[in-house]
Amino acid sequence: METNTYHIPAMLSETIEGLNIKPDGVYVDVTFGGGGHSREILSHLNERGKLIAFDQDEDAIKNIIDDSRFTFVRSNFKYLKNFLRYHGIEHIDGILGDLGVSFHHFDEAERGFSFRFDGELDMRMNKQSALTAAKVLNTYSEEQLADIFYLYGELRNARRIASVIVRARAQEPFERIFPFVETLKPFYGKDKEKKDMARVFQALRIEVNKELEVLKQLLNQSMEALDTKGRLVVLTYHSLEDRLVKNFVRSGNIEGKIEKDFYGNVLSPLRAVNNKVITATDEEIANNPRARSAKLRIAEKV
Structure with a gap:
C-alpha cells in the first residue's frame, strides 16, 4: 500500500525509547495521523505483539497500515476504554499520544x-x-x-x-x-x-x-488501561496541554492534587521517567519545524 504520510513525526526516537517496547506487548497510538509513530512501534513488535491506533480524522484512513498486528479505530481517543473492552483487551503496555495538529491540516485551506x-x-x-x-x-x-x-x-x-x-x-x-x-x-x-x-x-x-476535555478523559482512562510498568508517552505543543500532563504525572489525578504518605513521599500511581521535560534537538527542529514547540513527558505506572 502506498503511504500517504502527512507529517514528519516529532521526536520519533525519543518517543519510541520512552515506550520501552516489549516485543510481544500491546500498545495504543491514540493519534495515528500519518502513521509515522505507529510504523516505528510495529517495527519493534514480534508476531505476538499488537498495536491499536485511534484517529477521528477521515484523512488518516489513507495511511492505514496493512499488518495483521495492527487495528485501526476511527474514533476519538476519549473512547479508549470502550474499544479496548470491545477488542477483549484488559491491559496494555503503552500509550502514545502526539497531541499536535499536523502541517497537513494547517496547509489545507x-x-x-x-x-x-x-x-x-x-x-x-x-x-x-x-x-x-x-x-x-x-x-x-x-x-x-x-x-x-x-x-x-x-x-x-x-x-x-x-x-x-x-x-x-x-x-x-x-x-x-x-x-x-x-x-x-x-x-x-x-x-x-x-x-x-x-x-x-x-x-x-x-x-x-474539546481538546482539553478529551485529554483529561484519556489521562484518567490510562490509569485503568495500563498494566504495571506500562508507559504513558505524551507529546504536547502548548502550555495548557503540557500543564495538564505534567500535573497528572506528578499526582496521578487531573486536579493535580498531591497526596503524601506519613514520610512526605508523594503518593501517585505514576513514576516520571523523565523528571525534566524532553524537547527536540536543534537538528530535528531544522528538519521538522513542527517539533520546535513539542514537549515530551514519559511516565510509568507503578
Whole structure:
C-alpha cells in the first residue's frame, strides 16, 4: 500500500525509547495521523505483539497500515476504554499520544486551521461533528467567547476581542477566515500579529474539538488501561496541554492534587521517567519545524 504520510513525526526516537517496547506487548497510538509513530512501534513488535491506533480524522484512513498486528479505530481517543473492552483487551503496555495538529491540516485551506489561507471557519478534526469555528463565533455569548480566548488562548484582551466579534457578527455572520482576521487586525501591531492571531485560532480549535476535555478523559482512562510498568508517552505543543500532563504525572489525578504518605513521599500511581521535560534537538527542529514547540513527558505506572 502506498503511504500517504502527512507529517514528519516529532521526536520519533525519543518517543519510541520512552515506550520501552516489549516485543510481544500491546500498545495504543491514540493519534495515528500519518502513521509515522505507529510504523516505528510495529517495527519493534514480534508476531505476538499488537498495536491499536485511534484517529477521528477521515484523512488518516489513507495511511492505514496493512499488518495483521495492527487495528485501526476511527474514533476519538476519549473512547479508549470502550474499544479496548470491545477488542477483549484488559491491559496494555503503552500509550502514545502526539497531541499536535499536523502541517497537513494547517496547509489545507478548507479545514480552516490556519489564518494564512482563506477558507471556511471549520477547524473540526472530526468532520462529522456539528460544532465548527463559525458556529462558535456566531452563536456563543460575548461572555463565553471572552472565556474561550482568555482560558484557551491566554489573551489578556479577550473581553475586547469578544465584544468586537459580537458587534461584527450582528452586521454579517462569520463564515470565512479572512473577514474574521480583518476584524481582529486592529488589535495587533505588525510585530505581534502572527503570534496573537495564532492564539486566537488555537483557542477556537481547542473549543471546537474539546481538546482539553478529551485529554483529561484519556489521562484518567490510562490509569485503568495500563498494566504495571506500562508507559504513558505524551507529546504536547502548548502550555495548557503540557500543564495538564505534567500535573497528572506528578499526582496521578487531573486536579493535580498531591497526596503524601506519613514520610512526605508523594503518593501517585505514576513514576516520571523523565523528571525534566524532553524537547527536540536543534537538528530535528531544522528538519521538522513542527517539533520546535513539542514537549515530551514519559511516565510509568507503578
